[in-house]
Amino acid sequence: MKRIYILMAMVVMALTAMAQTTLLDDMKFYWRLGYGIGGNAPLPMPATIRSLNKFSLQPNMSIGVDANRQIGDHWGILAGIRFENKGMHIDADVKNYHMEIKQGGETLAGYFRGKVDTQITQWMFTVPLQATFRVNKVNIKAGPYVSILTAKNFSGYAYDGYLRVDDYTGPKVNLGTEKNERGDYDFSNDMRDLQWGVDVGADWQFSNHFGLYADLQWGVSGTFKKQFTTIEQTLRPIYGIVGISYRIN
Amino acid sequence: MIYKNIFLRGTLLGVMLMLLVSCFKEEPLNAEADIEQATLTVDDPEAFFYNATDATIDVLSDQTTITFEVRGTADLTALAPTFVVTEGATIVPASGSVHDFSQGPVTYVVTSQDGNTHRTYTVVFRRITHTVTEVLEFNFEHFELDHQFNQFYVWHNTLADGTLGDDWATGNAGFKISKSKAKADEFPTVPDPNGYEGFCVHLITRDTGQFGIMARKPIAAGNMFLGEFDISVAAMEPLKATRFGIAFTQKPTKVTGWYKYHPGEVFTDKERKQHPERKDQGDIYAVLYRNHDANGNAVVLFGDNVLSSPQIVAIARIPKTETTSEWTSFEIPFNYKEEIDEELLMNRGYNLTMVFSSSIEGASFEGAIGSELWVDQVRIYTEKEE
Numbered sequence: 001m002k003r004i005y006i007l008m009a010m011v012v013m014a015l016t017a018m019a020q021t022t023l024l025d026d027m028k029f030y031w032r033l034g035y036g037i038g039g040n041a042p043l044p045m046p047a048t049i050r051s052l053n054k055f056s057l058q059p060n061m062s063i064g065v066d067a068n069r070q071i072g073d074h075w076g077i078l079a080g081i082r083f084e085n086k087g088m089h090i091d092a093d094v095k096n097y098h099m100e101i102k103q104g105g106e107t108l109a110g111y112f113r114g115k116v117d118t119q120i121t122q123w124m125f126t127v128p129l130q131a132t133f134r135v136n137k138v139n140i141k142a143g144p145y146v147s148i149l150t151a152k153n154f155s156g157y158a159y160d161g162y163l164r165v166d167d168y169t170g171p172k173v174n175l176g177t178e179k180n181e182r183g184d185y186d187f188s189n190d191m192r193d194l195q196w197g198v199d200v201g202a203d204w205q206f207s208n209h210f211g212l213y214a215d216l217q218w219g220v221s222g223t224f225k226k227q228f229t230t231i232e233q234t235l236r237p238i239y240g241i242v243g244i245s246y247r248i249n
Numbered sequence: 250m251i252y253k254n255i256f257l258r259g260t261l262l263g264v265m266l267m268l269l270v271s272c273f274k275e276e277p278l279n280a281e282a283d284i285e286q287a288t289l290t291v292d293d294p295e296a297f298f299y300n301a302t303d304a305t306i307d308v309l310s311d312q313t314t315i316t317f318e319v320r321g322t323a324d325l326t327a328l329a330p331t332f333v334v335t336e337g338a339t340i341v342p343a344s345g346s347v348h349d350f351s352q353g354p355v356t357y358v359v360t361s362q363d364g365n366t367h368r369t370y371t372v373v374f375r376r377i378t379h380t381v382t383e384v385l386e387f388n389f390e391h392f393e394l395d396h397q398f399n400q401f402y403v404w405h406n407t408l409a410d411g412t413l414g415d416d417w418a419t420g421n422a423g424f425k426i427s428k429s430k431a432k433a434d435e436f437p438t439v440p441d442p443n444g445y446e447g448f449c450v451h452l453i454t455r456d457t458g459q460f461g462i463m464a465r466k467p468i469a470a471g472n473m474f475l476g477e478f479d480i481s482v483a484a485m486e487p488l489k490a491t492r493f494g495i496a497f498t499q500k501p502t503k504v505t506g507w508y509k510y511h512p513g514e515v516f517t518d519k520e521r522k523q524h525p526e527r528k529d530q531g532d533i534y535a536v537l538y539r540n541h542d543a544n545g546n547a548v549v550l551f552g553d554n555v556l557s558s559p560q561i562v563a564i565a566r567i568p569k570t571e572t573t574s575e576w577t578s579f580e581i582p583f584n585y586k587e588e589i590d591e592e593l594l595m596n597r598g599y600n601l602t603m604v605f606s607s608s609i610e611g612a613s614f615e616g617a618i619g620s621e622l623w624v625d626q627v628r629i630y631t632e633k634e635e
Contacts, residue, residue: 047274096280104459108429111280162481164310165426168280168366170397171480172310173426180464181485 028068032213034243036060039088040120040223042233050093058087062241068132076132078141081125086239088120099158100230101183110170114161123151128199139203145217147195155186190228195221195237203245211245278363279337284308284370286333287315297323299597302547310481311397311422314371318496321378325351330372337362350374379498379595380409385629389450392440394433401425401436416495419473423483423490427460437471441623445507445576449625452607454513454616467521468618470611474604488552488612494538494600499631500589501601503565504535505580506627510570513617531622532609533579534566540600552612555602562587562599570622603627
């Protein structure tokens with residue numbers, strides 16, 4: 001938590017410094033309220049994931065404040081802070097999928113064929129730093145972002161299939177669909193606390209104060225810590241956020 | 250124009266995400282290399298097998314020895330067993346190829362569809378001659394660590410010809426699912442050097458940990474039985490995992506042996522709720538049952554019907570396991586519900602199981618963690634033939 005406060009303090013200081021050192025006319029402040037859709041996805045999609053049965057929308061709210069300073073006619077710079085959730089809930093068919101059923105200190109690893117239901121929650125503070133290019137009322141943005149997670153969950157269950165314990169020659173353990181017949185897992189503690197990536201987007205200031213915006217946050221860092229090898233592919237958080245902005249000044 | 254682009258961008262974003270999840274690759278090839286079923290087709294099955302159903306064996310996922318039990322008169326010199334293997338897998342020598350099994354087992358190697366997994370199977374034809382053994386002795390001296398994980402104990406019995414058989418099974422493999430890192434001595438069924446004579450078998454009701462709580466199977470009673478344990482259903486339908494019984498061709502009259510029993514402190518139910526008023530007990534029993542139904546289908550008794558099935562012919566069950574730290578003898582007569590059909594008996598139409606459990610309600614996951622039953626020197630007496 002300490003890191004979060006330090007980061008927030010730094011951002012506030014930076015924004016204040018920007019506001020003080022430049023003419024207020026050069027600096028525009030915005031509130032943002034958005035909603036995100038996306039997932040922590042392996043790219044490219046491994047052959048072991050066969051199909052997506054269900055993709056449920058999650059409460060991926062994003063609220064934040066930005067400062068955008070124009071430098072010249074078109075170019076500018078944007079910095080801000082957001083509090084947002086990147087959540088995902090999917091149900092997928094898998095085959096030959098390396099899996100670890102995990103509860104408390106107990107694990108059962110092997111290769112699973114069947115269905116996997118996964119739910120991810122990632123509440124975080126995100127700080128984007130973007131170059132902007134303005135054409136009339138539209139501001140195109142691109143640049144890196146850093147996120148610090150304040151709450152995280154990566155859990156779910158394998159069901160309606162079977163696990164070969166350890167490897168493909170291991171005993172076959174059938175898993176059912178009822179709650180006490182399936183294999184639960186929880187990898188929340190293996191998730192990274194710090195994420196970073198690239199944020200590309202655009203703002204459209206359609207009225208004096210109100211605007212619409214869209215951002216694509218493409219995670220460069222993976223979801224899990226390096227030591228975590230249960231899920232063989234790197235899962236990158238890739239989320240698109242759309243919402244409304246309000247220009248304060 | 251630009252406004253349009255922005256909307257387009259928003260839409261594109263969504264489409265892009267959809268594409269990301271929809272770009273599925275071609276299905277990977279199968280990586281498993283199992284023999285799922287083995288069959289021997291012969292011209293005169295009646296002369297070759299005791300029961301027509303013995304010609305097909307459903308192979309459990311953790312079995313690599315496939316044993317056909319055939320009549321003592323069966324000619325084993327040129328047999329061509331056929332196999333159902335994992336889809337796309339190959340088997341060498343080929344399914345249906347002719348081999349001489351009279352010189353011993355034949356080894357088959359299965360290779361998975363993706364070519365990366367190999368499993369070696371041994372196929373045995375065991376000639377069963379009708380031997381008359383007045384007393385069957387089980388001393389539990391032959392045990393070793395399982396071959397798959399090298400982690401838990403398995404037992405072997407001495408067969409009529411002096412070789413070792415796999416007639417005794419335990420739930421240890423199932424315990425491995427809930428406690429994958431347990432050491433050999435932490436499993437529910439372990440050998441103990443302080444037997445009545447030599448080693449005995451020591452059964453302990455264990456805590457199944459987090460997985461057990463999740464699955465509402467919070468305890469695992471130590472158990473041992475004549476039959477086989479099917480690990481594949483252990484997580485979903487544990488009562489179906491215990492496949493009780495082996496073919497038996499004599500009329501059993503009584504079971505004797507030695508035991509010690511010590512109940513665990515706290516009796517708990519499926520929800521792990523404590524019941525201070527209840528005290529745990531062990532169980533020792535034997536069941537003789539008809540192994541085919543009226544339609545000729547093979548019948549196996551499971552955890553949910555081993556003491557209640559209409560197929561049952563006789564039961565021998567200890568009235569109560571006394572709490573004792575001294576070796577205590579037991580002698581339990583078989584209580585017959587119906588007459589034995591001698592011809593059926595000769596033709597392996599009956600199965601016998603013998604069961605030991607450290608918690609009498611262990612099959613319903615009720616009992617006290619820490620309940621212990623020690624068993625040694627078990628004898629099954631049979632009726633002398635005239």
